[in-house]
Amino acid sequence: MPSSLDVPSEHVVATLFYRSDTPSHAVPHADASPRSRHDFLPHASLDSLKHGAAPTEKISEYPLEPPTPGPSPLDHLYGSYISQSCLTDFFVTLTNIIPGLLDTSITTRRLDNSALSRVAEISFPLPRTSSITLETLRRHDAISRFEREWNIEAVFQPDTIYRRYKRLAVFDMDSTLISQEVIDEIAALVHIKPAIAAITAAAMNGELDFETSLRQRCALLRGTPSSVWETLKPRITLNEGVPELVAALKRLGFKTAVLSGGFTPLAEWIAERLGLDYVFANHLVVSPDGATLTGELEGEIVHAERKREHVLRIAQMEGIRLEQVVCVGDGANDLPMMGVAGLGVAFHAKPTVQMQAPARLNSRSMLDVLYLLGITREEQEVLLR
Structure with missing residues (x-):
């Protein structure tokens, strides 16, 4: 199967922003606003551990149904920043959307020079023969699902000289x-x-x-x-x-x-x-x-x-x-x-x-x-x- 590099293509850049003001992780990102509300996980005290960590002993107070299904807050699991797992999932999402796109043709640059990066830039080719357009990517259900799961906002632009040199x-x-x-x-x-x-x-x-x-x-x-x-x-x-x-x-x-x-x-x-x-x-x-x-x-x-x-x-x-x-x-x-x-x-x-x-x-x-x-x-x- 031919790759996206075998046909004329334009390049797209996606800038990923971790929503650091609304993390589901217990530890907020260093760039989070001090004015923001964070829902920290409660610390279990030694006293509570001695008696078990159950939230209640009354059966009437236990929920009768599981929580409403929805995307798992993966930043809660992997950290309050753009993790490598997050980037890998984004690559998979892109290759599933764009026929012929290989993950080897996707490049990444962290823009805030930090191991706990809040902003990353991902560039990839988009074949001109593809039915997938920039507008399709911006509105695609799989992109929206990725954003919700990882607490990310993705901004897609043509990766041209005019993107970098605005006036x-x-x-x-x-x-x-x-x-x-x-x-x-x-x-x-x-x-x-x-x-x-x-x-x-x-x-x-x-x-x-x-x-x-x-x-x-x-x-x-x-x-x-x-x-x-x-x-x-x-x-x-x-x-x-x-x-x-x-x-x-x-x-x-x-x-x-x-x-x-x-x-x-x-x-x-x-x-x-x-x-x-x-x-x-x-x-x-x-x-x-x-x-x-x-x-x-x-x-x-x-x-x-x-x-x-x-x-x-x-x-x-x-x-x-x-x-x-x-x-x-x-x-x-x-x-x-x-x-x-x-x-x-x-x-x-x-x-x-x-x-x-x-x-x-x-x-x-x-x-x-x-x-x-x-x-x-x-x-x-x-x-x-």
Whole structure:
């Protein structure tokens, strides 16, 4: 039987992330966030061992049925990291999916230079004659099962020079660069959160489009003091790893942009704080005396299609190929811009967005985006010195 190397092929790279913030192993990975919840196994005391380690002596408290069947948490057995057993299982999974793929043609690189690796990069050929595509791999049931069993997230990309040498990074703002949703923060300040939430829910249920829901929510802000932006700034927090990621990208010569369905005052403040090159957001009108917000929007609305158009326009102005663009967001309105980029990343996104996005990343730090570009931990440390 011919191997995948006997026919023209393209190469694919899979970046595996161990989900170190949610291990089923008793000992967390060294990179796990100290803010995360870990379910440690209880330590048996000497006293309890003398009397037996059964959890109860009452027959009525024993379960009548076995636990619900599901994938075994193999990281619990093999360790809170990407073990060799995990990699071997991934190779087997790939060879079962891709006809003709031999495990001898698969290469591995650990990106965090550690025996207890959290991130690994696996490269392999994908025959152009094969019915298996990159999209098939991303959605394949066997890959999903592997991810659940080993507590792994796998990101698949074409392994080309443009994957390694990106030149433009574009970010959503709310819940991506920052932890907050700005309109919800304003609503909480002026005590209209339930009304705002009702419109948001209608939009999520498909009863309103983004622009209509945005205009309705903004109308509720009429009379809000225009000083609200300064009041909000101390409450805004950058997501973990954001300053470091932007600093590293700028060291590499990237152009950077924030495209926000939020509002100009905070988007421009975030852009200045991080040193971003481009910023586009929605503009809320201020009353003639400058004291309050009118609840109206002026100028173009930065909705999903507008974000996509801005990505195309910035790339064209900078002379950057779309294959060299990475877009990061968390909402459905970020999917169109992700779709035109060489790499679209759903970062801690809503479940429906994670299902549709080219790549998803749920690690605690956005700095992990650098691993998707093939940049090792050692190289990251050099960039951040």
